Amino acid sequence: MPRRAWATMLVFLLAGAPLPARAAGPPNLLPLGVVTQASGAHFNAAKVSLGSTIYDGDGLSTEPEGALQFRGSAAQLYLPGSSGVTLHGLPMRTQAQLQTGTVVFSTAKAAAMEIIADEALIRAGADGPTVAQVTIIGPKELQICARRGVLQFAYAGETEKIAEGASYRIVLDPPEAAPPFPQRRPAKAGRENKKFKMIVIVAIAWATEWALHEVFESPDRP
Known part of the structure; x- marks a missing residue:
């Protein structure tokens, strides 16, 4: 390794400062966006800093009390504490694979952002300001x-629309004769499907009011 590179790394290590995501990606790899807010957050194995550039395949995660916001060309993501995603650049859109916890996303273009959670796909149902929250609450179980x-939910070749303002607890690959779920909150009758079961939730806790303020501040220009 060149002496200058070693010296730069030693400065970061001795100072205890977070390493930047990358100064530049490979020549044929375009950046997906930048980190616009970070506290107790990580880029792959290092602490992430404000302004870090994110590329295809990069992982972002937060500590229990952490928070992170990522802004792409046509969408933005917010991660509250104990959450993690891996980002991928696809033709005309960004894909975020939710590994754990919660992600809030905002976009004005239906094709700009898609969330993958336990092999299920969630995206905006149409062009227009869209804000949604996706949480992994257990194996084969999403909120x-x-x-x-409006959102579009797809899993194992079957799709459903989720109306604006609606919240669902979704069980993937439910047993045919599963007993009723214990309801922690009042719930209406859900929708059943061969591949997944949707249970309406009357109330849902959002990540933070700060996150909502950020994603609503300019929903048509995420």
Whole structure:
């Protein structure tokens, strides 16, 4: 390794400062966006800093009390504490694979952002300001809320629309004769499907009011 590179790394290590994501990606790899807010957050194995550039395949995660916001060309993501995603650049869109916890996303273009959670796909149902929250609450179990705009949910070749303002607890590959779920909150009758079961949730806790303020501040220009 060149002496200058070693010297730069030693400065970061001795100072205890977070390493930047990357100064530049490979020549044929375009950046997906930048980190616009970070506290107790990590980029792959290092602490992430404000302004870090994120590329295809990069992982972002937060500590229990951490928070992170990522802004792409046509969408933005917010991670509250104990959450993690891996980002991928696909033709005309960004894909975020939710590994753990919760992600809030905002976009004005249906094709700009898609969330993958336990092999299920969640995206905006149409062009227009969209804000939604996706949470992994257990194996084969998700919680999805469409705060603004309609969502499209797809799993194992079957799709459903989630109306604006609706919140669902979704069980993937449910047993045919599963007993009723214990309801922690009042719930209406859900929708059943061969591949997944959707249970309406009357109330849902959002990540933070700060996150909502950020994603609503300019929903048509995420």
